[in-house]
Amino acid sequence: MKSLFTASSAALSLAGSTLAGPVAPRSDLIFFKPLAVTSDSVHNIHLGYGDDDFEGEIRVAYGDCDMKSHNERHHDVASHYIKRTGRPERLVWIVPEDAVHEGCLHAYSGSALIGRSAPISVKHQPRKREEISAVADTMGPWFDGVAYMQAKQNNASYVAVAKSKKIAIVGGGMSGLMTSLLLDSVGIHDWHIHESSQRIGGRIRTKYLAGSTPDQYQYQEMGPMRFPVSTKYTDTNETLDIQDHKMVFQLGDVLNQMNGGNTSSLAVNFIPWIQASPNMPGDSNGFRLPNGRIPSASQISSNETAYALPSVPGPDEEAVEKATEGYEKFSGITPDVLRNISTNVYQAHKAAVDKGLFHFSEAAYIKYALNASDDVVDFITGNEDAPIWEYDTVYFGATTWRTIDKGLESLPRAFYPHVQDRLTLGRKITGLKHDNSTGKISVEWRQDPFAMKPQSEEYDYAVVAVPFSKVRLWDLPRYSSLLSRAISSMNYEQSCKVSLHYKTRFWEKLSPPIIGGCGAVDIAGVGSVCYPSYKINSTGPGVILGSYISGNLARSVGALSTADHVAMIQRAMVEVHGEIATEQWTGAYERQCWETDEHQAGAWASPLVGQQDLYLPAYYKTEFQSIFIGEHTSYTHAWIFSALDSAVRGTSQLLLDMGLVDEAKQIVDTWMGRWISI
Secondary structure, eight states: OOOSBOOOTTSOBOEESOOSSTTOOOSSSEEOOOOEEETTOEEEEEBOOTTOOOOEEEEEEEEOTTOOSGGGOSEEEEEEEEOSSOOOSEEEEEOOTTOOSEEEEEEEETTEEEEEOOOEEEEOOOOOOOOHHHHOOTTSOTHHHHHTSOOOOOOHHHHHHHHTOOEEEEOOSHHHHHHHHHHHHTTOOOEEEEOSSSSSOTTOOEEEGGGOOGGGOOEEESSOOOEEEEEEETTTTEEEEOGGGHHHHHHHHHHHHHTTOTTSTTOOOEEEOOOOOTTSBOOOTTOOOTTSOOOBHHHHHHTGGGGOOOOOOOSOHHHHHHHHHHHHHHHOOOHHHHHHHHHOHHHHHHHHHHHTGGGOBHHHIIIIISOOOHHHHHHHTOSOOSBSOOHHHHHHTOSEEEEETTOTTHHHHHHHHHHGGGEEOSOOEEEEEEETTTTEEEEEEOSSTTOSSOEEEEESEEEEOSOHHHHTTSBOOOOOHHHHHHHHHOOEEOEEEEEEEESSOGGGGSSSOOOSEEEEOOSTTTBEEEEOOSSTTOSSOEEEEEEEEESHHHHHHHTSOHHHHHHHHHHHHHHHHOTHHHHHEEEEEEEEEGGGOTTTSSSEEOOOTTHHHHHHHHHTSOBTTEEEOSGGGSSSOSSHHHHHHHHHHHHHHHHHHTTOHHHHHHHHHHHTTTTSOO
16 A cells, blocks of 8 residues: 655645555654744645555544643644545645644544654744724723624633733823723733822812811712713603613722721712702802892792893894704704613614714804804704713713712722732823834933933833823824824813812801702802812811813913912802801912813813714724824713723723733623613
């Protein structure tokens, strides 16, 4: 019987001399010229039969060269039933991604080994990146595509290499902190947070006035303040949870588990927040009570005609009615739409994009699509330049709210023990530099701001959790036009807050008492006045958020000196509460204007018409080993949830880029699947 396999110079082949019998269990009769192949490649095994009359099934398998039976193979290569009258000339070997680095091809007839090649070296191709942009709906539920990806059982050595990657987390705000937690949860621990300020938490900024401590309850929130929980819809009398913000509550639970429970010194405990109360001050269009004080919200609502502005001639009523109906038909902001935002903000965002709501502001649609006059446009809407995306309508329409006991600062405080050994504070990043030869990215900074050459550290990836309002000043790689434009032009809102410290919580003893709530007043440059929802009717000092204002007016007050700004707000407190506000003020205050904050340069992202749906796809692309996260890259803006959501997306994107599909699926299932349908 002649050789069953013969060599071919153009193909992977088995070659040898004669076989001693048709099924002799010998492996030394086939000789193979050693070759190196690569994983994920295709090769032919050419068959040559000579003058023999062999007939039967041939199976070729790849595995360790000393394997004792077919059952010990790594994988089957091919099998074929050989007939004397119809004999194939070749078999095909598709070398799998996870083939062992060195092995042999083994030929079996039945259970008998009839041939074995010389050792073959398998080189592994660089792992093809899994791109989140290829599976994610960048305008809708982005996580669905990740959840339904095919699981990938990587070998242990590959996983170990991937999880040893060195990751820079640039920015120690909530999105950066969340990224660190997510990476640790899947076994990636070689990360480092670079934070420009001397604290973590980003735009969470609880101020404890007059040198007080959290336990003394003399604080106000100079950044985010509260979380919407649920809304009661009067048309159906049903109460719906606002699903997306549940991620914040889930994070609190996880941190409490990590830190010893909800009674530890690092506990994150949620307590009720009073968003509105009947006796908070209201906008009375300049009218005042006989005692000179601003009327309360309940006084205004019970006697609206007393506080109405004198009527002035307006635009044609029919034109206003026609434009209003046309706008309402286009925007379609019905109770059902608002309920959909409560239930699944991702699907609601996709529906808004598909409808074209991001292509218009309210004013632009009324003016340019409905051809209304300038007077009609101004009468209905003014000159609002934000797209028609109503998530804030749902959030601020909530009837149940929560905040965090002892201040939102409790959230970053709970992270600190878990990041302190992988954290550098006071490091103001000035650039990112990609090395084409190594495929790595360096983070650059200057300890001496006048130094021409920056200091740097090299990483496998950089997850950038810094507002574009700061990133746009860095030296950056040549990112795509779309990402570069997003970085350079994303619009940010300005806001200012002033908190004032008083000897007692006197507002709760007024007649009528003011118990929590945020009321808008008509005093120029003040905006909202907010009262603490914690420790109602307790003794000791207290703090009022005397002013919370955003937009162009915030730029005007932000230009004031601190003394002038604080004095203006204290005078307003006297106008709201009477002379008792003068008697009770301790002189202690806190002021925060976010546009002039050197670490933020803006309060929150506020995309102009056309920016959101144009820029979103760019964030799902990993360019030059860089991934961008933060509330500015989310569908919603200005909320802690937005920052956390971006971190889940960015970490999933990173894991997929590293080939860790199962770990990405784990992140999505843990942080999205528990509170929203996937």
